[in-house]
Amino acid sequence: MSIWLIIISTLLTLAVFCIKNFGYFIVNFRWFFAIFFLMPASLIYNIFYYVRSRLVFKLNTAPTRHHEKVLNVQRQVLEWNKSGKQTLMCTGRPGWKAMSIREARYKLIYTNIHVDLMDVLEVDAEKKSVRVEPLVSMGQVTTHLNSIGWTLPIVPELDDLTIGCGLVMGVGIESSSHKYGLMQHLLISAEIVLSDGSLIKCSQLENSDLFNALPWSHGTLGFLVAAELRIIPAKRYVRIHYKPVHSFKEIIETFTKESQNQKNDFVEGLVFSPNDAVIMTGTLTDSLGHDQLNEIGRYYKPWFYKHVETLLNNGPKVECIPLRQYYHRHTKGLFWQMQDIIPFGNNPIFRYIFGWMVPPKVSFLKLTQNKSIKDLYEKHQIIQDMLLPITTLPQALEFFQKELEIYPLWLCPFILFDGSGFVHPKTKEDQLYVDIGAYGAPKIKNYNSYEALRKLEKFVLCNNGFQMLYADSYLTREEFHQMFDHRQYEQMRAKYKCENAFPEVYDKVNRKARS
Numbered sequence: 088m089s090i091w092l093i094i095i096s097t098l099l100t101l102a103v104f105c106i107k108n109f110g111y112f113i114v115n116f117r118w119f120f121a122i123f124f125l126m127p128a129s130l131i132y133n134i135f136y137y138v139r140s141r142l143v144f145k146l147n148t149a150p151t152r153h154h155e156k157v158l159n160v161q162r163q164v165l166e167w168n169k170s171g172k173q174t175l176m177c178t179g180r181p182g183w184k185a186m187s188i189r190e191a192r193y194k195l196i197y198t199n200i201h202v203d204l205m206d207v208l209e210v211d212a213e214k215k216s217v218r219v220e221p222l223v224s225m226g227q228v229t230t231h232l233n234s235i236g237w238t239l240p241i242v243p244e245l246d247d248l249t250i251g252c253g254l255v256m257g258v259g260i261e262s263s264s265h266k267y268g269l270m271q272h273l274l275i276s277a278e279i280v281l282s283d284g285s286l287i288k289c290s291q292l293e294n295s296d297l298f299n300a301l302p303w304s305h306g307t308l309g310f311l312v313a314a315e316l317r318i319i320p321a322k323r324y325v326r327i328h329y330k331p332v333h334s335f336k337e338i339i340e341t342f343t344k345e346s347q348n349q350k351n352d353f354v355e356g357l358v359f360s361p362n363d364a365v366i367m368t369g370t371l372t373d374s375l376g377h378d379q380l381n382e383i384g385r386y387y388k389p390w391f392y393k394h395v396e397t398l399l400n401n402g403p404k405v406e407c408i409p410l411r412q413y414y415h416r417h418t419k420g421l422f423w424q425m426q427d428i429i430p431f432g433n434n435p436i437f438r439y440i441f442g443w444m445v446p447p448k449v450s451f452l453k454l455t456q457n458k459s460i461k462d463l464y465e466k467h468q469i470i471q472d473m474l475l476p477i478t479t480l481p482q483a484l485e486f487f488q489k490e491l492e493i494y495p496l497w498l499c500p501f502i503l504f505d506g507s508g509f510v511h512p513k514t515k516e517d518q519l520y521v522d523i524g525a526y527g528a529p530k531i532k533n534y535n536s537y538e539a540l541r542k543l544e545k546f547v548l549c550n551n552g553f554q555m556l557y558a559d560s561y562l563t564r565e566e567f568h569q570m571f572d573h574r575q576y577e578q579m580r581a582k583y584k585c586e587n588a589f590p591e592v593y594d595k596v597n598r599k600a601r602s
């Protein structure tokens with residue numbers, strides 16, 4: 088195992104060395120580094136963690152070691168208390184590992200608490216729940232669950248997203264969210280180490296005020312050490328219906344109608360131009376019936392959105408996709424971000440030779456970007472997910488066209504349940520929302536990233552929407568408080584003595600807090 092780690096570190100060190108010394112080359116030939124350094128390093132890293140997790144799973148060591156690891160977190164917090172609370176606290180997870188666009192600056196000055204808990208603890212088939220440690224990745228948990236016939240009702244796309252950290256303390260969404268809501272709605276209970284070092288369990292039945300304030304709190308109420316989530320039986324395939332639509336009106340009507348249809352297990356839309364989109368609906372199934380099997384996850388298969396694009400003129404179509412491959416349909420193309428990193432990545436020759444190593448890990452791409460690359464992304468690209476009431480979809484699509492002109496756009500419906508935390512509908516009832524994801528280079532003339540994003544943020548604010556906080560946010564503190572309901576959060580900050588222990592969410596996620 089240590090040999091693998093040495094190889095990964097050598098490849099990454101070489102890549103970082105090249106970035107520092109060959110700035111021009113790295114910006115213009117990033118694909119070279121991605122293919123020859125980052126992809127092999129990612130592959131070895133994944134194998135390493137696969138073997139590690141497999142061993143932990145087989146030997147069942149995670150549950151017995153869990154208590155010890157929680158005590159370690161408590162010990163660090165108690166030490167911070169004893170040493171006079173010199174600085175605020177945050178997790179010790181390095182910024183480059185997080186799946187947000189930038190790195191947190193505050194990690195360098197705050198006390199880093201190492202929460203190295205990364206295993207699946209138990210699956211309770213009777214209770215239909217899985218108990219996990221916070222750093223468990225989506226890849227890890229779905230592989231475990233799927234192999235024993237279960238799955239999470241919502242499986243956010245990217246393998247490296249962490250369940251307990253990013254998806255529960257932040258936000259998680261996927262194409263089944265129109266039925267199940269956001270990842271936070273799967274949470275049954277959470278175990279938190281508070282600022283005084285004590286351990287508290289919360290759920291809808293005990294300490295419910297804290298429980299409801301946790302989602303989107305970004306580690307500013309305490310450290311999560313275990314989370315229990317709802318699971319459902321898995322099936323072998325997803326039967327997917329691709330419906331091409333060719334007018335603005337049809338896009339809105341078809342997408343809204345399918346999002347309201349609870350018979351659909353999955354709903355997603357890819358918008359390719361103001362008047363062209365493919366709306367996809369899926370159902371879980373164990374039998375192929377007469378439908379064709381398409382193993383889109385195989386290494387030589389094209390990027391999913393390219394496959395969908397071909398159906399704009401060749402659809403409608405029905406096919407079955409193996410479940411895990413459906414969950415990972417956008418992974419190889421990092422939605423459509425891979426085309427900017429390896430422009431020929433979808434070419435069949437590349438796919439047959441290198442496809443099995445794709446994609447490089449997002450964290451390695453982050454670790455090895457220099458200032459020029461960061462500036463390029465900031466000035467010429469947009470990576471944003473805006474969550475808006477589905478009734479505002481027509482205005483929103485027009486706004487995206489007018490201010491950005493960026494395609495494809497990702498449409499993902501979700502039900503936002505009424506509640507009391509950071510994010511809930513402004514009306515006092517459950518409401519259907521849509522996540523509009525824009526990832527890439529806007530085509531609008533004279534694009535000014537700051538101005539465009541500010542306009543977009545104001546549009547979202549005026550329409551009772553929310554910005555996903557992994558992305559760049561230029562909201563002012565006042566606007567942030569207007570967008571996110573801080574009432575219960577502030578009560579919990581006072582009740583659990585967080586003010587001198589953790590920063591506020593705004594101070595972790597605003598653009599100035601990240602580099």
Ligand SMILES: Cc1cc2nc3c(=O)[nH]c(=O)nc-3n(C[C@H](O)[C@H](O)[C@H](O)COP(=O)(O)OP(=O)(O)OC[C@H]3O[C@@H](n4cnc5c(N)ncnc54)[C@H](O)[C@@H]3O)c2cc1C
Nearest residue numbers: 133136137140141224226227230247384385411412415418
């Ligand atoms: C036990 C376990 C622990 C893990 N722990 C970690 C970890 O700690 N950190 C980490 O970063 N990753 C972790 N992973 C994620 C792992 O690296 C990826 O899931 C990897 O892609 C698994 O490949 P596989 O072919 O064995 O998966 P399988 O489940 O066997 O794959 C089934 C099918 O899905 C397709 N598929 C699988 N993954 C992808 C993908 N990413 N994109 C497109 N298609 C795909 C495959 O082509 C295959 O046909 C873990 C995985 C497992 C199984």
Ligand SMILES: NC(=O)C1=CN([C@@H]2O[C@H](COP(=O)(O)OP(=O)(O)OC[C@H]3O[C@@H](n4cnc5c(N)ncnc54)[C@H](OP(=O)(O)O)[C@@H]3O)[C@@H](O)[C@H]2O)C=CC1
Nearest residue numbers: 177178185186243249252253257258259260305306311557
């Ligand atoms: N499909 C989807 O839904 C997608 C979602 N995302 C978003 O990407 C973001 C990044 O995810 P990821 O890299 O997994 O997570 P991060 O490491 O970025 O963690 C997100 C936040 O949770 C906090 N946190 C981390 N660990 C703990 C803990 N044990 N207890 C309490 N708080 C904790 C972090 O605090 P600290 O700063 O102190 O480390 C940070 O503020 C998520 O917020 C997610 O919403 C991105 C892509 C797709």
Ligand SMILES: CC(C)=CCC[C@@H](C)[C@H]1CC[C@H]2C3=C(CC[C@]12C)[C@@]1(C)CC[C@H](O)C[C@@H]1CC3
Nearest residue numbers: 186187188421422424449452453456470472526
């Ligand atoms: C489905 C949802 C809700 C979000 C998907 C977002 C992803 C497309 C982005 C999340 C993190 C992003 C990063 C990049 C591409 C787009 C994301 C995967 C980069 C890899 C782009 C290249 C840069 O050099 C590093 C970026 C890191 C984060």
